[in-house]
Amino acid sequence: MSSSYPIQIDATVHDPALQKAVYTATGRLMDMRRNAVALVPQFEELRNHANAVKRHTIGHLDHYLELVERNVEAHGGEVVFAQDSTEVADFILTLAKQKGAKLFVKSKSMTTEEIHLNSRLEAHQLEAVETDLGEYILQLADERPYHIIAPALHYTRHDVARIFEKKLGRTETEPSDQAMIARAVLRQKFLDADIGITGANFVIADSGAVVVVENEGNARLTHSAPKIHIAIAGIEKIIPRAQDLAVFLALLGRSATGQAMSVYTSFVSGPRRTGEVDGPDEFYLILLDNGRTKVLADEAKRQSLYCIRCGACLNHCPVYRKIGGHNYPWIYSGPIGAILTPQFHGIDHDPWLPFASSLCGACAEVCPVKIDIPRVLLELRRDVIESKTAAGANKLERMVFRMWAWAMKRPHMYERLGKMAAIGAPRGDAKTGWIKDLPGFLAPGPVAGWLQERDLPRPAAHSFRELWRERQKKKGPAT
């Protein structure tokens, strides 16, 4: 267990080109969201409603999982419950072998990123092609998504040109040209693919339908062109009724990209039926746990599962906007990643993560389903400290806080310590009075950390309480 944060964070913070790319792109998404939300007076009510629906569903998930299974099967589809990535891979590999499938097309799905599906398929000489433009670029670059909805957010068009030149021998720098290059490659893949794999934005219990939201049309091709469609969804993606969807769709597009509606919203309920022209012969819905039931067990933090993956919390997070997506330990980055990762991977895995926040609350302010992310972060911080204390891994810090608490309960001691600091502190700058620099032996960790970036105020020669006593004396006897 390591407490220190990835050193790469400092490099990111000091990379001006990357800083500009991320700050500009997220800033644009913030503006677009703000403009879109301003046009919907009842947006706050929609958020409350969505929160209530999620709370209800997550609280009765066992019931809704059964309902989904029943209704998907009623339409001729098959539901597969998978505990983890291995169970998903086993199912898909067995199916591929049975059907003689070699080529998969995929639309954007964070859930499949979660289980490293592509590399698992490739290990068995199967080809899986990402068909979302951003994901396709990342697949060529062999990188993981930088952002939940804008996976290649950190790339400029010139970065994309470099990747295309290396992998495809094309040097175009205009985004529209680049899109056409990708389109030409991907069209053929859609035609040749044996199996299409999509994620699912929502799984509707009462109608057994999977809803896929996208802007490029690639997901629609993915689930309709190949003979077999597999949708993979986390178990938390269920909503009870089709009528609830109106609320979630109104929130999702606006929160993510400021769109009133994403360009394509597909409702997939089972394979092609008799008399229908389009659609796959077979439909499978894989419902993945992969740690979700663990999160379910904790009542205060359970709300982490309400997330609809809009990415708004990333765009609005001043920390994400500085450290970017790849410094987060898992594929879920930003505030939502900071609360999901420790709960999925275990609190000891990246103990620094819940602390990498100024607790400014911008994430909770924009979350379409009102997840109280700062509160969950605070709960996780407590969990980290409890775990470290049990392992004896924070002896010094714990002692400091014990002594601090001891002094803070004793006003005279508190005052005396303050006085000592005021007398003992080094002189500040002649002009400003603030401390610019200190020799190492006078600057323990936190002081050095502060001085690395900022000047430090000197304790006041006379504290407020001293000045107050003077003031009251001058005013004469108390009444």
Next chain:
Amino acid sequence: MPRRVSLFVTCIVDQLFPPVGLAIADVLERKGCEVEFLEAQTCCAQPAFNSGYRDEAREVARHFIETFRDAEYVIAASGSCCTMVSHHYEDLFAGDAHMLKEAHRLSARTFEFSAFLTDILNVDDFGARYDGVVTYHDSCHALRELGIKNGPRRLLSKVRGLTLKEMPAAEECCGFGGTFSVKFASVSGAMARTKIDSIESTGAGAVVSIDSSCLMQLRGALLRAGSEIKTLHLAEVLASR
């Protein structure tokens, strides 16, 4: 009837920025409040709470609640410290019915300074004078947990000689975040520099806030950048004549 108010100056103001506390007392007295300062007060416990040390935070919070048990109104010199008392003490005492009741009783009587002026005293003109252009920084906890947005701006708008110029992204965090500022110093510093860019773009000579911790972060970064821009607590502006 003058209102009896009890100052919660916060440890940062007590130890580092005492003029802010005096300014708050002056402004309140100007409107007839009877101001007291309870010497038993120390810290609200937020540093331990935010660092995950709940037991230590609980001990200090208990001391705070006992200190202010009989106060009629508790006036906080900081939005962030105010929310510790008004929003987070209940998390600390969730398992203790008696203390939870005490925490709720205190929460109802605790106000951030500017909110007390605008919402309880219902006054926005304090006869203050400040010649210059200022910009206002929304501190996160005041803005998002207490909903304080227009009040401080209204108070500033009544100050003679003062021009308020809004900065872009006034609601963006300054990067302080308590121990975050030293645990993730490079990130915190970068956030401060972005904020400073916003402040500088207004041409203001000073940035005003209702939280001395944000101002410590901003002043420290402004000085490091060699900037002449000043930092002022709202109370200091309202107390000036």
